[in-house]
Amino acid sequence: MSDPKNDAGTSQPKAPAKDPKKKEEEDLSEEDLALKQQLELYVERVQDSDAGLQKVALESMRHEIRTSTSSMTSVPKPLKFLRPHYGTLKGFYETMPDSDLRKYLADILSVLALTMSAEGERESLKYRLLGSEGDIGSWGHEYVRNLAGEISQEYIKRQSEEASIEDLMELVQQIVSFHMKHNAEPEAVDLLMEVEDLDLLVEHVDKTNFKRTCLYLTSAARYLPGPDDMLVLDIAYTIYLKFEEFASALQIALSLDNMQHVRQVFTSCDNQLKKMQFCYILARHGITFELDDEMVADDDDREALQDIINNTKLSESYLTLARDIEVMEPKSPEDIYKAHLLDGRASAGASVDSARQNLAATFVNAFVNAGFGQDKLMTAPADSSIGGSTGNWLFKNKEHGKTSAAASLGMILLWDVDSGLAQIDKYFHSNDNHVIAGALLGVGIVNCGIKNDCDPALALLSEYISKEDSSVRIGAIMGLGIAYAGAQNEQIRSSLTPILNDAKAPLDVIAFTAISLGLIYVGSCNEEVAQAIIFALMDRSESELGEPLTRLLPLALGLLYLGKQESVEATAEVSKTFNEKIRKYCDMTLLSCAYAGTGNVLKVQNLLGHCAQHLEKGETHQGPAVLGIAMVAMAEELGLEMSIRSLEHLLQYGEQNIRRAVPLALGLLCISNPKVNVMDTLSRLSHDSDSEVAMAAVISLGLIGAGTNNARIAGMLRNLSSYYYKDASLLFCVRIAQGLVHLGKGLLTLNPYHSDRFLLSPTALAGLVTMLHACLDMKAMVLGKYHYVLYFIVLAMQPRMLMAVDENLKPLSVPVRVGQAVDVVGQAGRPKTITGFQTHSTPVLLAAGDRAELATEKYIPLSPILEGHVILKENPEYREDS
Numbered sequence: 057m058s059d060p061k062n063d064a065g066t067s068q069p070k071a072p073a074k075d076p077k078k079k080e081e082e083d084l085s086e087e088d089l090a091l092k093q094q095l096e097l098y099v100e101r102v103q104d105s106d107a108g109l110q111k112v113a114l115e116s117m118r119h120e121i122r123t124s125t126s127s128m129t130s131v132p133k134p135l136k137f138l139r140p141h142y143g144t145l146k147g148f149y150e151t152m153p154d155s156d157l158r159k160y161l162a163d164i165l166s167v168l169a170l171t172m173s174a175e176g177e178r179e180s181l182k183y184r185l186l187g188s189e190g191d192i193g194s195w196g197h198e199y200v201r202n203l204a205g206e207i208s209q210e211y212i213k214r215q216s217e218e219a220s221i222e223d224l225m226e227l228v229q230q231i232v233s234f235h236m237k238h239n240a241e242p243e244a245v246d247l248l249m250e251v252e253d254l255d256l257l258v259e260h261v262d263k264t265n266f267k268r269t270c271l272y273l274t275s276a277a278r279y280l281p282g283p284d285d286m287l288v289l290d291i292a293y294t295i296y297l298k299f300e301e302f303a304s305a306l307q308i309a310l311s312l313d314n315m316q317h318v319r320q321v322f323t324s325c326d327n328q329l330k331k332m333q334f335c336y337i338l339a340r341h342g343i344t345f346e347l348d349d350e351m352v353a354d355d356d357d358r359e360a361l362q363d364i365i366n367n368t369k370l371s372e373s374y375l376t377l378a379r380d381i382e383v384m385e386p387k388s389p390e391d392i393y394k395a396h397l398l399d400g401r402a403s404a405g406a407s408v409d410s411a412r413q414n415l416a417a418t419f420v421n422a423f424v425n426a427g428f429g430q431d432k433l434m435t436a437p438a439d440s441s442i443g444g445s446t447g448n449w450l451f452k453n454k455e456h457g458k459t460s461a462a463a464s465l466g467m468i469l470l471w472d473v474d475s476g477l478a479q480i481d482k483y484f485h486s487n488d489n490h491v492i493a494g495a496l497l498g499v500g501i502v503n504c505g506i507k508n509d510c511d512p513a514l515a516l517l518s519e520y521i522s523k524e525d526s527s528v529r530i531g532a533i534m535g536l537g538i539a540y541a542g543a544q545n546e547q548i549r550s551s552l553t554p555i556l557n558d559a560k561a562p563l564d565v566i567a568f569t570a571i572s573l574g575l576i577y578v579g580s581c582n583e584e585v586a587q588a589i590i591f592a593l594m595d596r597s598e599s600e601l602g603e604p605l606t607r608l609l610p611l612a613l614g615l616l617y618l619g620k621q622e623s624v625e626a627t628a629e630v631s632k633t634f635n636e637k638i639r640k641y642c643d644m645t646l647l648s649c650a651y652a653g654t655g656n657v658l659k660v661q662n663l664l665g666h667c668a669q670h671l672e673k674g675e676t677h678q679g680p681a682v683l684g685i686a687m688v689a690m691a692e693e694l695g696l697e698m699s700i701r702s703l704e705h706l707l708q709y710g711e712q713n714i715r716r717a718v719p720l721a722l723g724l725l726c727i728s729n730p731k732v733n734v735m736d737t738l739s740r741l742s743h744d745s746d747s748e749v750a751m752a753a754v755i756s757l758g759l760i761g762a763g764t765n766n767a768r769i770a771g772m773l774r775n776l777s778s779y780y781y782k783d784a785s786l787l788f789c790v791r792i793a794q795g796l797v798h799l800g801k802g803l804l805t806l807n808p809y810h811s812d813r814f815l816l817s818p819t820a821l822a823g824l825v826t827m828l829h830a831c832l833d834m835k836a837m838v839l840g841k842y843h844y845v846l847y848f849i850v851l852a853m854q855p856r857m858l859m860a861v862d863e864n865l866k867p868l869s870v871p872v873r874v875g876q877a878v879d880v881v882g883q884a885g886r887p888k889t890i891t892g893f894q895t896h897s898t899p900v901l902l903a904a905g906d907r908a909e910l911a912t913e914k915y916i917p918l919s920p921i922l923e924g925h926v927i928l929k930e931n932p933e934y935r936e937d938s
Contacts, residue, residue, distance in 0.1 A: 092137045095120065099141045103148050107157060114160045121167055122194060135171050142172040162187035167195050170202050181206040185223050192227075193234040204231050204243065208250035221251075229256065236260045241269040242882040245276065249284075254291045258298065266299050268882075274308065274814065275881045278655055278692045282621055286312060293317060297324060304920050306334050310341050310815055313579070313619075322351035329863055329927060331357075333918040335364035336925040340810055340854070342505055342817045344543045366507035369865075370855075371471035373925065374427050374803070376867050377857045377899045383801045387424050388432040389417040392794050394770075398778045411454040412784050415461075416791035418453060419846060422464035423795035426804060426853060429472055434465045435479065450483075455490050456841040459527060462494025463847060466501030470850065476502035477512055493531030496520055497844060500535025504850050505819075513539035514548065521551055529555075530568045534844070537572025541819040541851055544580050549573065553585065556592040563600055564842070566592055567608040571826055574615030575851070578822045581623045582616055589613045590630055593638065601637040604836035607676070610642035611829045614649030615822050624650035640666075640677035648684025649825070653808075653816040655691030660699065663688070667706055667714055675713065679832040682706065682717035686724040687825065690809075691816075696725055700734060707741075716748045720828045723756030727824065728805040728856075729904035730766045739772050743779070751789045751834045758793025763856060764903065765802035773797065785839050792838075792846065805856035806849065807904060811921045812877065823851025858908050859925050860898040860915075868928060869897045870912055877907035 084092065098120075101113035120134045138145075145165060152158045166183035180202055184192070192200055207224055214221050228251055235244035248254045261269050273292040277285040289308050296305035302325045309317030318338075325331060331352060338345050345365055352358040363369070378384050417433070425431040433449045453461045462483050469476035480502070483495035496517055503513040513535065520532035533555075536548055555561050555569045570589050577585050593609050600606055610631070617624040624646050631642040644666060651659040666681045682703070689699035703718050703725075710718070719741050726734045738760070741753035754776060761769035773794050780786040799806070808820035830837040830845040837845055860868045875893025890907045902908060908922040915928035 088133065091120070091133060095134060095137045096141070099138070099144065102145065102161065107155075110157055111160075114157065114164065117164055118160070121164065122196075135168060138168055139172055142168050156188070159186070159188040163190065167199055170199055178206045178210055181210055181227075184227065192230050193238075197238070197240075200231055200234055201243065203227070204247045207231070208247065211251045224251070225253070228253070232256060232260050236262075236265060236269075239265070239268075239884060241265055242272045245269065245272055249276075249288075254287060257291055258294055261295055261298075263299065266295050266301070270295055270301075270304065271881055274311075275879075281658075282654070282656070297321070300325070301920070302330055303333055303337065303918065306337055307811055307814060307921075310337070310343070313818075315345075318345065319351060322347070328357055329929060330918055331361055332364060332865070333927045335361045336927070337811070337919065338365050339367045339370070340817075340924045341815055342542060342819045344507060364865075367471070367505055368473075368508070370506065371427065371429075373857075373859050373867070373899075374471065374855045375429070377803060377855060377859065377901075378428060378801070380899050381803070381901070383803065384428065384430075386428065386431045387798075387801065389420040389424075389791075389795075392420055392424055392798050393777065393791070394774060395777075398774060410784070411452075411457055412788055413791075414449075414452045415454075415457045415843065416788045418449075418457070418461045418464050419792055419843075420795035422467035424798045424801060425468050426800045426850075427468075427470040427472075427855075428801070429469050429475065431468050434461075434468055450491065456527065456843070458488060458490040459494040459497065459531060460844045460847075462491050463497035463501060463531075463844060465495075466498025467847065467850060469502055470504065470853070471502070471506055473502055473506055473508060473512065477516075489525040489528050492520075493525075493527040494844075496528065496531035496535045497538075497847065498535075500538040501847060501850050503539035504541070504853075507543070514545070518548075518551060521555070526562045526565050529565050533565070533568050533572050534847075537568075537575040538823075538848070538850060541575040541822065542578050544577055544582070548576055549582075549585060553588040556588045557595070559595070563596075563603060563605050567605040570609045570612035571615075574612030575819070575822050575826070578615050579618040579620055579818045580616060581620055586613060586616050586627055589616075590627070593634060593642070596635075596638075598635070598637070601635055604833040605842075606638065607641060607829065607832075608826075610638065610645040611649075611680075611826065613642070614645045615825070617646065617650045618818050618822055619650070619653050619816070621650055621654060621656075640675075641680060644677045644680040644684060645829075648680060648687050651684075652687040652821060652825070653691050654688060655695045656688055657695070659688050660685055660695070660702075664702060664706075667710060670711060676832075678711070678714050679717040680829065682714055682721045683724065683825070683828055683832070686721035687821075690725055692813075700725060700731075704737065707737075712746060712749075715744075715746065716752055717832060719749065719753040719756040720831055723759035724824060724828060726760040727852075728760070728762045728764060728807045730760045730764055730769055734760060735769060735772075742772070742776055747783070747786060748834055751786060751839075752831060754786065754789040754793050755796075755831055755834075755838075758796030759806065761793075761797040762806040763796075763799035763802055763804040763853075765798055769797050770794070785835075788839065789834070796849075799853070800855070803855055803857065803901065804853050805904070806852040807854075807856075808852055810854070811923060812907065814921075817852075817854075820852035820854070823848045855924075856902050857924070858898055858900050858902055858922050860917075860928050861925055863927065863929055865927070867899065868915075870910065870915060870928065871895050871897050872900060872908045872922065873911045874900055874902065874906055874908045877905055 095117065098113045098117045101109050104110055145161065149161050149165060152161065162183045166180050166187055169180035169183060184203060192203065207228060211221060211224060228247060231247060232244045245257065248256055270292040273288050277288045280288060289312055293305050293308040296308065302321050306318060306321045309321060321334065322331060347358050347362050352361055421431055421433045450458055450461045465480055466476060469479060477499065480495050480498045483491050486492055499513055499516050517532040517535050520528055523529055533552065540548055552569050552573055556566055570592060573585050589609060589612050596606055613627065617627065628643065628646050631646060632639065634642055647659060648663065663681045663684045667678055685699050685702065689695040700722065703721055706714050707718050719738055722734050722738060738753045738757050742750050742757065744750045744753065757769055757773060773790055777787060777790045780790060806824065808817050808824060809815065810817065826848045827845060858872065860870050862868045873890060873893040873895050875890035878889055878891050880887045880889055890909060895911050900908065902923060910917060914931055914934045916931050918927045918929060
């Protein structure tokens with residue numbers, strides 16, 4: 057019975073096409089021809105009625121397919137010759153009785169389907185599931201890849217039909233273990249993401265591939281929508297813990313902002329040196345964290361570690377770096393302006409002592425000598441300072457100018473709490489309220505990022521919170537906000553919240569109180585603080601809602617939810633009930649803060665949509681929306697480049713209020729990272745006919761060059777200073793920008809991202825955003841009497857150094873290679889992680905996008921990322937070459 061069918065089966069494909077077949081056979085080499093005939097014979101034999109013959113034929117066919125390794129660019133020969141018989145074999149398969157042979161044939165059909173089956177049929181998978189349970193890897197990589205693709209389609213289909221997926225999951229297990237063994241970790245991860253079962257990964261990783269797997273997971277997380285990104289990072293955290301790669305696990309815990317995980321890292325690790333390294337990572341991230349006896353049993357050890365977290369030695373390390381690079385010599389504002397390089401007209405106006413120019417010099421001096429503890433205006437000894445005693449410089453400033461001048465002392469003595477408080481103390485005895493206010497703010501600045509058991513800032517500032525004079529109150533309140541940013545200190549909350557709802561308090565005091573609470577509780581979603589700020593907003597009268605200061609209230613509310621995504625929704629609903637003057641402003645601010653640093657594409661589109669509308673004059677909510685685009689998109693390089701392009705479009709089509717915010721958004725996107733295209737755009741805008749746009753562009757030039765000493769930007773700003781020599785306001789902005797470019801003589805950065813752009817420090821971002829929001833209305837804030845909002849930037853100031861320390865935390869000088877970082881995610885082998893490197897000895901400076909690696913085998917770093925303080929332990933296996 058099987059004969060006629062058999063006959064029909066084999067002759068069918070041959071009958072119609074006589075000539076082309078002949079021609080094709082002539083083209084084939086003898087070997088190929090033999091192979092082709094051999095395979096055709098097997099196809100006939102498979103359909104034989106004798107089971108023994110069938111088995112031999114299937115075995116041989118299988119052997120041919122498996123052994124034919126051809127280049128990946130062409131289809132393997134056996135598959136090519138079997139193509140015409142695919143339909144025949146399929147037809148025969150349907151008629152076969154259920155047996156091992158049938159499964160055998162299914163396996164072969166599954167492989168043939170790789171090249172034959174129609175799009176979307178998923179036949180390869182269908183026959184795979186019907187076939188024998190054999191090892192899939194033996195059919196080759198391409199086959200496994202194809203299967204993985206078909207599984208993800210099938211999975212989606214079955215999920216929608218709510219069908220069982222057990223058989224699929226068994227196959228997934230096989231594929232994942234195959235991929236993991238063959239260095240294809242990204243493909244294994246992708247498949248598991250498709251079938252929503254990443255937990256499987258943990259059992260398949262081993263010592264050889266866990267680092268590459270986790271690197272792929274953490275990089276992919278940036279491009280995933282929430283809450284998937286959190287899940288992926290969680291798996292990476294679990295894998296790192298499993299292989300005791302604690303420092304990397306800690307970084308992921310910080311990225312998730314999960315304090316339980318942070319505790320777990322400390323409790324799982326029992327090496328004191330490693331724990332010290334964790335503390336350096338925590339200190340750099342700028343969060344408040346209390347160690348307890350579970351995490352570190354020994355009291356002395358715990359105290360030593362807590363000291364590192366509290367940043368008490370930051371000033372010492374910074375000055376070590378400064379001495380090493382030989383920049384201890386204090387600089388005066390004139391050294392920065394370099395007026396002698398310009399033509400006559402500009403320098404002529406500079407000799408006049410105007411209060412505005414002196415105020416600018418105060419800021420420049422504070423920024424340039426930040427953290428060095430000495431300068432030529434505020435701390436110089438009485439006889440040598442320019443024009444007599446130090447008191448003189450203070451009184452070269454008018455009223456509120458004295459506040460900034462006194463506070464600048466705090467900036468110069470940054471992080472050096474003991475000597476700072478001693479030097480600022482003299483201003484507390486002044487009769488001038490502005491000077492006292494500046495001293496209070498100075499105390500806050502000195503303590504910025506440094507925590508101390510005896511809380512000197514709180515003790516000093518809390519008694520001034522309820523004084524009569526509003527400038528003194530603002531000084532004390534802003535000082536607390538800067539000193540305790542991110543500390544979530546209950547005591548401060550209980551003393552500041554009543555001010556928000558005090559009917560007699562002036563608007564500026566209320567605005568700064570809200571901002572300080574926002575900073576202290578940044579990203580905490582604290583209900584009580586949110587409640588108090590919302591009531592304060594509702595109590596504002598019509599006229600007050602138009603004031604620029606009122607706009608700090610929605611910002612303070614936004615800071616509470618910084619980066620917390622969905623948690624903001626309840627508060628956002630409440631904000632819809634506000635007066636329509638501020639409703640949209642509040643909406644934009646909350647949205648942009650909640651999704652800051654997440655890279656969420658949908659939110660960027662939403663904000664762009666708001667910017668696209670052409671509105672009547674007097675609408676202010678588009679400013680925060682533009683800043684919001686930068687805040688959300690700064691998360692990863694790709695989004696960053698795209699948003700720079702979108703902002704270019706806004707410049708061309710947007711209304712005035714949008715054009716004023718665009719430079720600030722560009723400044724935030726490239727902070728301390730002077731990209732040439734952005735620099736050119738800002739340079740163009742700094743000559744804009746609208747002075748507000750020009751001012752914002754000038755300040756942003758300072759921000760993108762902050763702490764880089766970038767010569768090109770410094771040159772641009774010098775030219776601008778001669779261009780605007782008659783315009784006091786713009787000249788003031790140029791000076792501020794000059795101070796920023798030379799921030800800490802080029803040793804500091806304002807970038808809130810650290811650890812290879814993986815972690816975002818919430819307090820740093822909060823400080824920057826506050827300053828930028830104040831710059832949205834230059835005339836009222838920075839050029840008015842609230843110029844001290846510029847000091848909020850201190851929250852983001854960090855030394856851009858790599859300091860290697862030994863096991864006793866003493867600085868070590870070791871050779872390191874510093875070069876441009878290269879993205880090596882998912883690359884085969886062990887690719888180089890940096891390019892174009894130079895070898896220096898530590899301590900060294902790291903520019904934006906730089907990465908360092910040790911150039912010696914003598915030490916082993918305890919941190920996976922060489923940035924900030926890195927503890928090196930001696931490598932026991934190191935032998936010096938004799």
